[in-house]
Structure formats: structure tokens, C-alpha cells
Amino acid sequence: MTPGGWYEPGSSPLHRAPAGGKFAALLVLAAAVFALRSPAWLGAICAAVVLAYGVARVPLRRCAGVARSLAVLAAFVFVLQWWLLGAGQALVVCLRVVAALAAANLFTITTRIDDVVSAVEGGLAPLRRFGVRPDRIGLLVGLTLRAVAALSAIAAEVREAARARGAQRSVTAFAVPFLVRTLRHADELGEALAARGEGDG
Amino acid sequence: MVCDVSGSRNPLPAADLARTVVFAAFIAVLGIFPGVYVGGSGVPIVLQNAGPLLAGAVLGARRGAASVVLLLALTAIGLPLLSGGRAGIAPFVGPSGGFLLGWILSALVVGLIVERAKRPRLPVLLAATAAGLAADYLIGVPFLGLYTGDLPAAATQSLVFLPGDAAKVVAASLIAAVLHRALPGRLAGSAKRAP
Amino acid sequence: MIEFEDVGHSYGERVVLTGVDLRLAERRVAFVGANGSGKSTLARMINGLVAPTSGRVLVDGLDPSRQGREVRRRVGFVFTNPDSQIVMPTAGEDVAFSLRRAGLPRRERAERAAALLAEYGLGGYADHPAHQLSGGQKQVLALCAVLALDPAVLVCDEPTTLLDLRNKRRFVELLGGLEQQVVLVTHDLDLLGGFDRVVVIDGGRVVADDEPEPALRHYRALVT
Known part of the structure; x- marks a missing residue:
């Protein structure tokens, strides 16, 4: 669990492009992918996305990772669609999957989470008058990442305890104590946040 | 000591925020910790998609759905919170993206049903989580149909996941039932909070 | 000045505190009592985490249950379990969280946080994931984050319960050096060397x- 997530540092034009613009481009691409039905056009989009990976100089190791997971998914989708709808339609669906997912992954690989947060904060700023607090997104990111770390430690402890009682195969022996301690953690965190002035406006 | 005071009628908005955040993290951790065995089967399953059902059953509709929205929003901006470390927009634009978005409705439906029960026992929880799963399919299947261009085919292929999801409905209900018994008056449905 | 005026508290039927009258002006005050005596609830009232169900509490003339915001600016709270008190992923971010309303630019907040961490022996840990700190370091971080706002009063609810002996000593030393008024909730009687006043609570009352020295003699007689 790294706060950095999928981001791959770099200095390509794609890395330097503003996150909001990249996101808008991604949405346009996704809409196009759903609207198009011609395998040739969809294939061209796939090729363009692959080219964009080159422009962004994504390390081969990451490319291979994305390709592998996409290949598994595409194969699964293709077989299923072939059986249900025939080969032609199966190809179209597969190309859609590959184009949309590869482009979305490229966005995540080339955009730092901080920049996404800033872009979202900027994009949501007009909603301020409706009581939305875009400036709190960074705070929510931090709080959630911290909670994931804390709950991971709790989950590991609970699993140890279940194992010690020889109950590692029972779903309730793990999940119930884990949930009880999760709720206790939430209560303690709520008190801690309140003590530190959260909710005081 | 902390148990003396925590949880009991804490009117502070920070408590709300904490539950939402911690439950979003809970669902994420269910995806990081694989290998929970259900019903004596030899194959460990990832419980993550039981998470939204549990969120609704434990926190109620509003906060349960809020925690799922938070989880999905943070996933979308790039935090690897979904099982297998998936992150970003990709999981949402993929063929099963609708099932992810359906988690929100799922938590909402489960919460609404559980909140109406005076003392949520296993039959109520089974019905609630089954309805929650149905709500998830209600969003997920048409989304998949959009992909394949054929709704009946999308419905047919979603049947592949039904046995596993049914097992998770049972697991979530069992877990929630034990929890409601262990913490009476603390969870959604079991007691109305003082105004 | 912290004042309790005929304070009582109950959760439904269960009475946790009754008839507590205290005026605390000393620099070092301890609440001592067994588990479930009500001492934690009493401490939580000082910054409005729990509101009394009868009587009232005043901190420098302010009522924590009505003027919570002002009171919480003046009263910092350190909890038993630093794992739930540390709310942000890294040590620096957690201290900076305290400064989020100080009206400083992000970089300046980070610099201030790092300086504060260094002052309390956590120099170089600003970008360190909080969950990788030792138990003692975590509790120091929790203290640091509270002190970032420079409160006038520091309430600590059994802050050493989860620490080993060495870290316990270190933490108490840190507390001893602070200029703040400190209210320490504990049943660890060894910690009370430099204290001015000890309030013993039993069954929801001040006994x-x-x-x-005399207070602890009374407490020992109570528990044996």
C-alpha cells in the first residue's frame, strides 16, 4: 500500500499536461469508444493509445504489467462474447475494453495523486455554494490512507488470533472481531478528530 | 476505559466523518486481505464486494453509502484501494464498472431495509443483503450491456458470478447478524439515536 | 482555570459521575482511579468530548459543551492509543493537520511541522509513514501534533498505558518539561512525582x- 499508487515519475509531455485536461480527454475518448462500432476505428484508437504509452516513456515493466492484465481480461471477454454474440461483435467489445482501460491506466500512470486532487478541487470549486467542500478532498485522502494502514495492522492481528485458536477457516472468526475492532477504531478516531477541532467549523 | 465513553451518543460530526472514512478503509482492507474461506470450501475468496453490503448493514443507508462513495472516489483519483491493487478510472470504464458503481445503491438498499428492522436478525439481514446484491446487478448488467451492445447476453454472462456473490450475501448476513448481537444498540436499525 | 460545578453524568440508567465539584488551577493535576471509576469521562468534559448531564464545566470561563470551538483551541487532548489518534499517513502530515486552520500556505505548514518534530526528538521523521514508528515514537508524535496549536491546557488520558517502561519514563519527562497546565488521567502511580495535586475518583465521586502523598495513601487503602 503506497500512497503513490500507480504513478510513474517522468517528464514527458503527458506527465506535464494538466490533470484536468488529461481527464477531459479521457472522458472524450471513453465516449467515442462507446459510440463507435467499427473495428477499424476502434483499432485505430487502440493503436493511438499504445503510441501514447511510447510518448509518455512508460517503463517497459509497467507496460508489460498493464498488457498482461488487459490480455487476460480481453481473452476472457472475447471467449464469452464469441459464444454469446459471435466473433465480429466479440472483437468490437474487446477493442472497447482495451482502448478504454489502457487509456484510463495511462492517465493514472502519468498523473500524480496530488495533481488529481488539485484538479478535482478546482473542478468542484463552483459547487462551493451548494455546501460542497472541495478543499477537504486532500484531507479525506490522508485520513483514508491512514485508516487503511491502521486497519491492515488490526486485520493482521485478528488473523493471528484466529489462527492461534485454529479457526483460520471460519469466515466469522476473522470478520467479526475484525469488524468489532474496526468500529472501535472508528469511535476512537472520531473522538481524536473532535478533540483536534474537526467539525468545529 | 475508552469503551465506557466511545460510541454512546456521540453527537459530534467528527464521529460521522470517522465512521465513513474508517468503513471506506475497511472495504479496501477486505480487498488487500485475501483468503477468507467461506462455507468450508478449499478456495479462499476475496470478500471485498461483501464490503458494501456490510457497510449498509452496519452503518445504515446514509453513512454506508457515503463510505462507498468515498472509497470509489478515492479509487478514481488513483489510490489502489480495490482488490488486486486496481486504481484510477480504468476499473470504472471496464466492462464491470457498473458493478462497482452499483455498490453505492447496494449499500443504500441494505441500509434502508436494516434501518427499518427493530432488531435485525439473520432472516432480515439475508433479505436485505440479497436485495443489495440485486441492486448491484441492476446497475452492473445494463452497463455491461452497453459494452456488448446486447442486454440479454450481458445478463447471461453475469450469471457466472452469481454463485460466488450469493456466497458473499450469506457471509455478509452471518457476519452482520453476529455483530448486531454483539453490539446491541450501537448499529444501524437496532436503536434509534436520540434526537 | 478548570471548574467543575456539581457535575454529574449518566449513560441512560448507568450513573458514571455524580456531584463533582473541583477548581483546578495547579500546573500539574492528576485524576487517579480504577477502571470504570469515571475519571476518563471527567477528563473528556474538559474539552467538550462529553457533555455533563447535570451541573456544568468551565474552562477559563468558557463552557466546553457550548463553546467547544474556543475551548478546544485552548485544551489539547492526548489519548491512550496513538494508533487512533494519529489521523494522517505520515508524521509530518499529522502535525500539519493540526495547523490546517492556521491560515498558512502548505509549504510553511510542512516546515513548521518538521521543526516541531525535530524539537521533540523526531527530526527526520516528517516523511516517515506513521504506522512504521515505534509505540513510543507514536505517542510522542501524538503529543507533538497536539502541542502544534500551543494549547494552554493539556489533558492526557492514560497516555502511557500502551508503552514499555523506558518509553513511559521518556514520555513523562517530556510532559514534565512542558509549560502547559497538565491534567493527567492515570492509574500508574509512579508517574506522579512532580505533581501538585491528585484527585482520587471512585464510583463516580471524588473521594x-x-x-x-496523602491522596495516594488514600487510593492505596481503597484498592487493597
Whole structure:
């Protein structure tokens, strides 16, 4: 669990492009992918996305990772669609999957989470008058990442305890104590946040 | 000591925020910790998609759905919170993206049903989580149909996941039932909070 | 000045505190009592985490349950379990969280946080994931984050319960050096060397209120 997530540092034009613009481009691409039905056009989009990976100089190791997971998914989708709808339609669906997912992954690989947060904060700023607090997104990111770390430690402890009682195969022996301690953690965190002035406006 | 005071009628908005955040993290951790065995089967399953059902059953509709929205929003901006470390927009634009978005409705439906029960026992929880799963399919299947261009085919292929999801409905209900018994008056449905 | 005026508290049927009258002006005050005596609830009232169901509490003339915001600016709270008190992923971010309303630019907040961490022996840990700190370091971080706002009063609810002996000593030393008024909730009687006043609570009542030595003599008689 790294706060950095999928981001791959770099200095390509794609890395330097503003996150909001990249996101808008991604949405346009996704809409196009759903609207198009011609395998040739969809294939061209796939090729363009692959080219964009080159422009962004994504390390081969990451490319291979994305390709592998996409290949598994595409194969699964293709077989299923072939059986249900025939080969032609199966190809179209597969190309859609590959184009949309590869482009979305490229966005995540080339955009730092901080920049996404800033872009979202900027994009949501007009909603301020409706009581939305875009400036709190960074705070929510931090709080959630911290909670994931804390709950991971709790989950590991609970699993140890279940194992010690020889109950590692029972779903309730793990999940119930884990949930009880999760709720206790939430209560303690709520008190801690309140003590530190959260909710005081 | 902390148990003396925590949880009991804490009117502070920070408590709300904490539950939402911690439950979003809970669902994420269910995806990081694989290998929970259900019903004596030899194959460990990832419980993550039981998470939204549990969120609704434990926190109620509003906060349960809020925690799922938070989880999905943070996933979308790039935090690897979904099982297998998936992150970003990709999981949402993929063929099963609708099932992810359906988690929100799922938590909402489960919460609404559980909140109406005076003392949520296993039959109520089974019905609630089954309805929650149905709500998830209600969003997920048409989304998949959009992909394949054929709704009946999308419905047919979603049947592949039904046995596993049914097992998770049972697991979530069992877990929630034990929890409601262990913490009476603390969870959604079991007691109305003082105004 | 912290004042309790005929304070009582109950959760439904269960009475946790009754008839507590205290005026605390000393620099070092301890609440001592067994588990479930009500001492934690009493401490939580000082910054409005729990509101009394009868009577009232005043901190420098402010009522924590009505003027919570002002009171919480003046009263910092350190909890038993630093794992739930540390709310942000890294040590620096957690201290900076305290400064989020100080009206400083992000970089300046980070610099201030790092300086504060260094002051309390956590120099170089600003970008360190909080969950990788040792138990003692975590509790120091929790203290650091509270002190970032420079409160006038520091309430600590059994802050050493989860620490080993060495870290316990270190933490108490840190507390001893602070200029703040400190209210320490504990049943660890070894910690009370430099204290001015010890309030013994039992069954929701104040049963002794004195200098450490006589108060603790009373407490020992109570529990044996």
C-alpha cells in the first residue's frame, strides 16, 4: 500500500499536461469508444493509445504489467462474447475494453495523486455554494490512507488470533472481531478528530 | 476505559466523518486481505464486494453509502484501494464498472431495509443483503450491456458470478447478524439515536 | 482555570459521575482511579468530548459543551492509543493537520511541522509513514501534533498505558518539561512525582483531593 499508487515519475509531455485536461480527454475518448462500432476505428484508437504509452516513456515493466492484465481480461471477454454474440461483435467489445482501460491506466500512470486532487478541487470549486467542500478532498485522502494502514495492522492481528485458536477457516472468526475492532477504531478516531477541532467549523 | 465513553451518543460530526472514512478503509482492507474461506470450501475468496453490503448493514443507508462513495472516489483519483491493487478510472470504464458503481445503491438498499428492522436478525439481514446484491446487478448488467451492445447476453454472462456473490450475501448476513448481537444498540436499525 | 460545578453524568440508567465539584488551577493535576471509576469521562468534559448531564464545566470561563470551538483551541487532548489518534499517513502530515486552520500556505505548514518534530526528538521523521514508528515514537508524535496549536491546557488520558517502561519514563519527562497546565488521567502511580495535586475518583465521586502523598495513601487503602 503506497500512497503513490500507480504513478510513474517522468517528464514527458503527458506527465506535464494538466490533470484536468488529461481527464477531459479521457472522458472524450471513453465516449467515442462507446459510440463507435467499427473495428477499424476502434483499432485505430487502440493503436493511438499504445503510441501514447511510447510518448509518455512508460517503463517497459509497467507496460508489460498493464498488457498482461488487459490480455487476460480481453481473452476472457472475447471467449464469452464469441459464444454469446459471435466473433465480429466479440472483437468490437474487446477493442472497447482495451482502448478504454489502457487509456484510463495511462492517465493514472502519468498523473500524480496530488495533481488529481488539485484538479478535482478546482473542478468542484463552483459547487462551493451548494455546501460542497472541495478543499477537504486532500484531507479525506490522508485520513483514508491512514485508516487503511491502521486497519491492515488490526486485520493482521485478528488473523493471528484466529489462527492461534485454529479457526483460520471460519469466515466469522476473522470478520467479526475484525469488524468489532474496526468500529472501535472508528469511535476512537472520531473522538481524536473532535478533540483536534474537526467539525468545529 | 475508552469503551465506557466511545460510541454512546456521540453527537459530534467528527464521529460521522470517522465512521465513513474508517468503513471506506475497511472495504479496501477486505480487498488487500485475501483468503477468507467461506462455507468450508478449499478456495479462499476475496470478500471485498461483501464490503458494501456490510457497510449498509452496519452503518445504515446514509453513512454506508457515503463510505462507498468515498472509497470509489478515492479509487478514481488513483489510490489502489480495490482488490488486486486496481486504481484510477480504468476499473470504472471496464466492462464491470457498473458493478462497482452499483455498490453505492447496494449499500443504500441494505441500509434502508436494516434501518427499518427493530432488531435485525439473520432472516432480515439475508433479505436485505440479497436485495443489495440485486441492486448491484441492476446497475452492473445494463452497463455491461452497453459494452456488448446486447442486454440479454450481458445478463447471461453475469450469471457466472452469481454463485460466488450469493456466497458473499450469506457471509455478509452471518457476519452482520453476529455483530448486531454483539453490539446491541450501537448499529444501524437496532436503536434509534436520540434526537 | 478548570471548574467543575456539581457535575454529574449518566449513560441512560448507568450513573458514571455524580456531584463533582473541583477548581483546578495547579500546573500539574492528576485524576487517579480504577477502571470504570469515571475519571476518563471527567477528563473528556474538559474539552467538550462529553457533555455533563447535570451541573456544568468551565474552562477559563468558557463552557466546553457550548463553546467547544474556543475551548478546544485552548485544551489539547492526548489519548491512550496513538494508533487512533494519529489521523494522517505520515508524521509530518499529522502535525500539519493540526495547523490546517492556521491560515498558512502548505509549504510553511510542512516546515513548521518538521521543526516541531525535530524539537521533540523526531527530526527526520516528517516523511516517515506513521504506522512504521515505534509505540513510543507514536505517542510522542501524538503529543507533538497536539502541542502544534500551543494549547494552554493539556489533558492526557492514560497516555502511557500502551508503552514499555523506558518509553513511559521518556514520555513523562517530556510532559514534565512542558509549560502547559497538565491534567493527567492515570492509574500508574509512579508517574506522579512532580505533581501538585491528585484527585482520587471512585464510583463516580471524588473521594480524595490532596497533594500526591496523602491522596495516594488514600487510593492505596481503597484498592487493597
